[in-house]
Amino acid sequence: xxxxxxxxxxxxxxxxxxxxxxxxxxxxxxxxxxxxxxxxxxxxxxxxxxxxxxxxxxxxxxxxxxxxxxxxxxxxxxxxxxxxxxxxxxxxxxxxxxxxxxxxxxxxxxxxxxxxxxxxxxxxxxxxxxxxxxxxxxxxxxxxxxxxxxxxxxxxxxxxxxxxxxxxxxxxxxxxxxxxxxxxxxxxxxxxxxxxxxxxxxxxxxxxxxxxxxxxxxxxxxxxxxxxxxxxxxxxxxxxxxxxxxxxxxxxxxxxxxxxxxxxxxxxxxxxxxxxxxxxxxxxxxxxxxxxxxxxxxxxxxxxxxxxxxxxxxxxxxxxxxxxxxxxxxxxxxxxxxxxxxxxxxxxxxxxxxxxxxxxxxxxxxxxxxxxxxxxxxxxxxxxxxxxxxxxxxxxxxxxxxxxxxxxxxxxxxxxxxxxxxxxxxxxxxxxxxxxxxxxxxxxxxxxxxxxxxxxxxxxxxxxx
Amino acid sequence: xxxxxxxxxxxxxxxxxxxxxxxxxxxxxxxxxxxxxxxxxxxxxxxxxxxxxxxxxxxxxxxxxxxxxxxxxxxxxxxxxxxxxxxxxxxxxxxxxxxx
Numbered sequence: 001x002x003x004x005x006x007x008x009x010x011x012x013x014x015x016x017x018x019x020x021x022x023x024x025x026x027x028x029x030x031x032x033x034x035x036x037x038x039x040x041x042x043x044x045x046x047x048x049x050x051x052x053x054x055x056x057x058x059x060x061x062x063x064x065x066x067x068x069x070x071x072x073x074x075x076x077x078x079x080x081x082x083x084x085x086x087x088x089x090x091x092x093x094x095x096x097x098x099x100x101x102x103x104x105x106x107x108x109x110x111x112x113x114x115x116x117x118x119x120x121x122x123x124x125x126x127x128x129x130x131x132x133x134x135x136x137x138x139x140x141x142x143x144x145x146x147x148x149x150x151x152x153x154x155x156x157x158x159x160x161x162x163x164x165x166x167x168x169x170x171x172x173x174x175x176x177x178x179x180x181x182x183x184x185x186x187x188x189x190x191x192x193x194x195x196x197x198x199x200x201x202x203x204x205x206x207x208x209x210x211x212x213x214x215x216x217x218x219x220x221x222x223x224x225x226x227x228x229x230x231x232x233x234x235x236x237x238x239x240x241x242x243x244x245x246x247x248x249x250x251x252x253x254x255x256x257x258x259x260x261x262x263x264x265x266x267x268x269x270x271x272x273x274x275x276x277x278x279x280x281x282x283x284x285x286x287x288x289x290x291x292x293x294x295x296x297x298x299x300x301x302x303x304x305x306x307x308x309x310x311x312x313x314x315x316x317x318x319x320x321x322x323x324x325x326x327x328x329x330x331x332x333x334x335x336x337x338x339x340x341x342x343x344x345x346x347x348x349x350x351x352x353x354x355x356x357x358x359x360x361x362x363x364x365x366x367x368x369x370x371x372x373x374x375x376x377x378x379x380x381x382x383x384x385x386x387x388x389x390x391x392x393x394x395x396x397x398x399x400x401x402x403x404x405x406x407x408x409x410x411x412x413x414x415x416x417x418x419x420x421x422x423x424x425x426x427x428x429x430x431x432x433x434x435x436x437x438x439x440x441x442x443x444x445x446x447x448x449x450x451x452x453x454x455x456x457x458x459x460x461x462x463x464x465x
Numbered sequence: 466x467x468x469x470x471x472x473x474x475x476x477x478x479x480x481x482x483x484x485x486x487x488x489x490x491x492x493x494x495x496x497x498x499x500x501x502x503x504x505x506x507x508x509x510x511x512x513x514x515x516x517x518x519x520x521x522x523x524x525x526x527x528x529x530x531x532x533x534x535x536x537x538x539x540x541x542x543x544x545x546x547x548x549x550x551x552x553x554x555x556x557x558x559x560x561x562x563x564x565x
Contacts, residue, residue: 267523
């Protein structure tokens with residue numbers, strides 16, 4: 001009997017459900033001591049999240065993992081051994097950082113390798129999250145997509161240009177995967193909450209406390225003081241749940257847990273899921289002891305229209321990067337005019353044309369380069385500045401050419417009052433132009449209205465041994 | 466009184482690639498109450514501080530955590546060439562200067 005089937009069969013005897021959150025970022029190194037302490041507590045299942053949109057569009061666009069093979073394999077070894085040898089289900093969401101086909105396929109390859117090496121065999125349910133382009137185009141024509149913030153309306157050209165498009169599956173997809181009675185579930189892009197919510201919902205626990213618990217433990221011990229990445233145990237009691245870090249140095253206090261509602265959320269009061277909205281405004285946080293907090297009182301509202309969050313990335317071009325610094329006060333004082341002059345020189349030598357377009361972007365550190373917003377009341381000139389110049393072109397050759405010409409003209413650009421005729425800038429190494437590989441951007445960050453998610457997120461099963 | 470003198474945390478981070486959020490966390494209710502009433506932390510004052518339109522700013526007090534969340538539209542989608550802070554983790558600086 002599979003781990004999920006066993007759990008379903010023992011449903012009647014489960015008054016308290018223990019969920020072990022193994023990792024919020026599988027592949028970056030799961031602290032082993034806390035994870036093993038969590039296993040000692042006999043959890044009913046283990047959940048791990050493996051992805052995020054935070055590291056930017058590159059990973060989704062290029063189909064690459066942000067994590068190394070070495071650590072990803074180490075983490076998979078830890079959680080697979082922990083779950084399969086204990087006979088409890090393991091759920092992993094957003095395989096391989098971005099959760100598109102290449103990420104899921106590669107993570108599966110690593111998982112099969114670990115299983116072979118460790119002599120583990122289990123039934124695996126796999127749920128990809130790639131959104132079929134024809135389905136999405138039909139939805140655009142039917143007016144069933146909308147922007148999720150300040151981004152253009154979705155159109156069919158954008159769909160065609162995207163390297164990969166994924167949808168964030170919710171609990172419905174996980175529940176369908178659980179129906180196949182697997183031991184392990186791994187999915188493409190998924191809501192981090194669904195990884196932890198699916199089994200409690202399958203067993204009939206109330207959705208408000210289940211979703212609230214899931215939203216907190218998906219980041220493991222970040223909700224503690226001091227925050228950390230150690231495994232977190234949640235004990236679901238019904239309409240309440242108790243949180244405890246598996247590292248004794250970390251305490252889940254009412255304030256630290258409440259404050260976690262702020263983390264990376266645009267509204268601390270609401271958790272928006274494909275199937276509805278959780279309001280935590282009325283939630284209560286009570287200390288059980290100095291390290292544990294009991295949470296209750298959130299309110300769930302089913303939605304009348306299910307929506308799936310879409311993410312897509314498209315290639316902008318190839319990137320070359322120039323690195324150089326200056327400590328000459330006259331260069332620093334004249335930097336804006338110098339850059340304008342250099343841009344003009346570069347455009348003369350390599351015109352950006354429709355056939356071979358490129359973009360030159362100057363980041364001048366020491367002059368407000370970190371700020372996304374206009375600086376007010378700018379202070380005195382910095383002692384040193386750093387030029388990080390990006391050239392983005394359709395080919396590596398044009399990108400490197402633009403960066404190289406920029407380097408030479410920046411070095412020798414003349415300006416009124418210049419003393420530094422040996423060179424305006426210092427290079428930290430040679431060559432100072434680096435190839436940055438392909439550059440991507442998020443072109444899709446939209447909602448898709450759906451009635452049923454089974455076409456978007458099909459479930460496959462296999463026996464791994 | 467300077468905001469930095471009554472806060473426990475002043476941080477920024479993306480909330481998805483289209484928005485950046487600023488969290489102010491206070492050690493106690495007194496600091497939180499004072500900040501909630503401050504003229505320098507209204508939607509218009511934040512819009513002025515960050516040089517953006519007030520319609521793109523949301524200020525949400527969250528009493529359960531003695532915290533205030535501010536949400537701004539990102540001027541550039543995270544990670545697009547020309548971005549300067551992919552995670553949005555360094556956009557809290559202007560708040561370090563203000564008085565409440």
